[in-house]
Amino acid sequence: MARILITSAIPYINGIKHLGNLVGSQLPADLFARYHRARGDEVMFLCATDEHGTPAELAATKAGQPVAEYCAEMWEVQDKLGKGFGLSFDHFGRSSSDQNHKLTQYFAGKLADAGLIREVDDQQMYSNTDGRFLPDRYVEGTCPNCGFEDARGDQCDNCTKQLDPVDLINPRSTISGSTDLEMRPTKHLFLGQSTMKDQLEAWIDSKNDWPILTTSIAKKWLNDGDGLQDRGITRDLDWGIPVKRGDQDWPGMEGKVFYVWFDAPIEYIACAGEWAEANGKAEADWQRWWRTDKGADDVRYVQFMGKDNVPFHTLSFPATILGSGEPWKLVDYIKSFNYLNYDGGQFSTSRGRGIFMDQALEILPSDYWRWWLLSHAPESSDSEFTWENFQQSVNKDLADVLGNFVSRVTKFCRSKFGETVPTGGSYSEQEEALIKELQEKLQFYQAHMEAIEIRKSASYLRAIWVAGNEYLQSAAPWAVYKEDPERAAAIVRFSLNLIRLYAVLSAPFIPDASKSMLTAMNADGAEWPDTIEEALGALEAGQEFTVPENLFRKITDDEREEWQEKFAGTRD
């Protein structure tokens, strides 16, 4: 029995995520977690909300709430939506947790002890009206080069010249519009990633089984331009984890917090601490997942994320771990995803373009989305959501191929033999052939699941469903019944067992439908098969079952058109 630690990139707190976000990390991570649990492995699956930083503060202000209150509410919303999609986290934590505060400060202390943190003096725009320092992108003004009036502090969108906020003519705060700004001296901590470049590169080089997308992004950051740069890990904000060196104050850093990208990955670890606390576990219970000196040496750690998160997970976070000089668990495999586009363009939060998690669940159950998203996961390149494709895939794969199989078998049985697994008759070479075929397909399905080849896994699962229809069509119990009811009984008994098998094998993709199938077959708790032959003998003659409601309904053309229009968003 293997031990597998799984983390999904943690979604930012300000608002509801769209389906592109979902398929880029949480959903495939859930698939992997469910699969390994089903295989009997010990799994720890963690995710959390990423709560710090300026966007959270601004969103809270806009909502007219204190930021802590806003985050708490949004956490509830995201937690509920995650459950709605069947995301089976062992714990859904918060980067603002007490555990993360302590652990982030602890890591900073260790990094400082190791000489990897230096203090840098800087000047930054301060808004007297807002009572805060303004990050570059929150200052706007007139471009000194081209006269464009809405140039940002970091760059002029009109002439593309790189700017410094101090260069702007008539600078103003984008938060309040105030022009009462001044440059103030400030001081920040930088993490000495550059001195760890060789160590990080050697580590990346040792990972020759990682997706090309993952390693190529890491290599680019390691070697592009002047190579890996030191990174500021503090900010002049109120909302965040106060800068401390372990549990000691950090002279000169009063009133500052750690940069969100420093504390967010540490939350992966802290989240396990939250899990322990929430479940009445001891410290050792979570440390055996994260400390190689305390039992985590046999853990395989797999991370899931969108490609925009790769640099932080291949370089910054490992720099934190390695730099600490302590035996924390490093990631073993990083599964990264490209982007899912929406109907010829990007999903856009600001323009309301595309489908968001709450809206998706309002119009269809989660299994429909899970199936489409996972079977079209953007693994090798950006992929595309279109309503036509969604409608066709759901109707064909779920309703026609799987759903109708369950329907035709159970209803035929009910009409000829009643709601009991029929007795009598014997199996023939037809059943033997199918067993052999399914055994083969199962091997491929499992191999792809283990390799986290999601689309390929989905296509093998689908092929397993199709094989059932092929069998039924050629065995034709409705025709056989007229001459040889005993033989028809055997075919139906075998087919009912196929339903049970499909439920088990499909559970990682479509857990709710899987549960309905198992309940209908009176087989709750059925386990992953050792062999197909054995699994197809699990339901015995005489056992009762029920004919379930149709597992999946079809999406009509009218609905498709309605939704297409509804989610098109407002273009500018």
Add this chain to the structure above:
RNA sequence: GGCGGUGUAGCUCAGUUGGUUAGAGCAGCGGAAUCAUAAUCCGCGUGUCCGGGGUUCAAGUCCCUGCACCGCCA
């Protein structure tokens, strides 16, 4: 402007270290069957593998170049 990605059948996509007549699912066309959510099953694919050069006995697969789309960065 720099860097990276993508460009394969109507659609969504596979194509391992270059090697026989380029594949899958869907859609489409024809047929079988009638248990079932008009569902299922069988059969049918010559598509300048974006264009142009080049390397090679051999390139969708490597190199150069042009074009298009996308993303990141400055």
